[in-house]
Amino acid sequence: MQSKNQKVIAVDIGGTSVKFAIVTQAGEVEIMGTEKTANFKNAEDIGPYLKNKLQELKISISEFAGIGIGAPNGNKLNGSIEFAPNLPWKGLIPLASYFSNYFNLKTILDNDANAAALGEKHYGKAGDKNDFIFITLGTGLGSGIVINGNMVYGHDGLAGEIGHLILIPEGRMCGCGRKGCVETYCSATGLVKTYVEKKKLTQNLNIDSEYVFQKAVEGEKEAIESFNFTGNLLGLTLANCVAFSSPKTIFLFGGLTRSGDFLMKPTLKSFNENVLKVYQNKTEILLSTLPKNNAAFLGAASLIWNDTINS
């Protein structure tokens, strides 16, 4: 039997589904359930749903050290989801305080990329690192930045938007309403946009990053060039990150990293060419070691472990 301090409830809130798991300090993940996000009329309805789920499974909430919640646009400083464009609930939702009152249990909410960065610290290869950056390359580009051993939240809790550094002034239109953001180039969506441009297609309805990867494997010139273009800009962006906070390691995570050398070779080449001389051969670029399917749970759980260490 495990003591109270050895497991937490991890909640992974996404645009499509909300997922629940029990995570032990050793990293065992027991999935409790998944529900469509749209089925929660209000974010607060997740509380009663989780309560029912625990009752069904005959699990007492008192067994847990806390509840960790990873969510898009999560803000740890005030425990809220803030104006998340891809979630059905609008405005500022103080979900952490709602959960901690409802369950009478410590609840910490953070954005998913920050949670994943802490996951790498507690369950992956960042355990001994005080200065690292964790980047998720999925539909967009998310990031968690750790400096002096602490996650960077900034004065408002919303720091670490590397995906929205403006990389190409007056470049591609971004979902944020501005132009030329990193994530319009360096993400699964960005790769597809580049490929569609290179193929001079008028629409891209059936193309995803997996398709571009398959074409690259088949040796198609435009697909390989698309990866080179993406990696070149990603490497440049990582070099800029190093000029800012000089991390020991940058971890890459997410669907796009499964493209292997098609992405990594041009990324590393560009990084080495673009990094300022004083930083050369110091910063390592590594693939995250978090398991793809459980990374979000391990990240959400780490919010509690990290708080236990730091408090």
Add this chain to the structure above:
Amino acid sequence: MQSKNQKVIAVDIGGTSVKFAIVTQAGEVEIMGTEKTANFKNAEDIGPYLKNKLQELKISISEFAGIGIGAPNGNKLNGSIEFAPNLPWKGLIPLASYFSNYFNLKTILDNDANAAALGEKHYGKAGDKNDFIFITLGTGLGSGIVINGNMVYGHDGLAGEIGHLILIPEGRMCGCGRKGCVETYCSATGLVKTYVEKKKLTQNLNIDSEYVFQKAVEGEKEAIESFNFTGNLLGLTLANCVAFSSPKTIFLFGGLTRSGDFLMKPTLKSFNENVLKVYQNKTEILLSTLPKNNAAFLGAASLIWNDTINS
């Protein structure tokens, strides 16, 4: 009479001269002397020079809480000046440990922009701020970044090179050997380059940023456009800095800021246009309140005060 804890020796090492002052905790600066940098064959020769100076002035080293040294390419983590292109001494110079042994007194060395940032914290308007960035706009662009109340040094002590973020891929040649760095546009040198381009001049031997400012005051179109161009790119850079660490305040310091609205108006306009929506109307851009002539001394002194607080 002041106690030992109330004053320090501040040393400001620059490409042209090495300057010495006594600085009190209240911010009084008493200049002890200035010597041409080239007159010190080795950096270590600064030690005996300072000792003689103190003897001349009949001041005992035991009166001081420490020695703070600001230097280009200074690295606080190892107390060294590292491969400074604009200093006569080559390689890696562990000056802090040399000084602390020679004088038997705590000595802290850091790069001049970090020291100035701490100066703003101890003597300026950043005293209550845990998250701020300090930017010096001089010949180049230097920066000190404070996050969670601590200066950002990175894993190697060399973080905070905002001047060497690549702003325009394949842009202007930079002294660092790469292209398109922020400081090739956003600095006194960058302003002059822009002006020379706009005027289609073949050489710029007699033009400095003060000249461009005077021309702008006279209403010359190209001079005003040069400030607009510079401010536009500076505002964009500041917006990128906010996406990284979400500071409460960005302080601007240095010769170029004395151009007043010619620089600040386009900078603020561009910043407001380019900052990501979630950060809008949160971060303030302020001019540093450090006195121009004593800023380097106040910064160097703050290295000791900051260490006293944090240790």
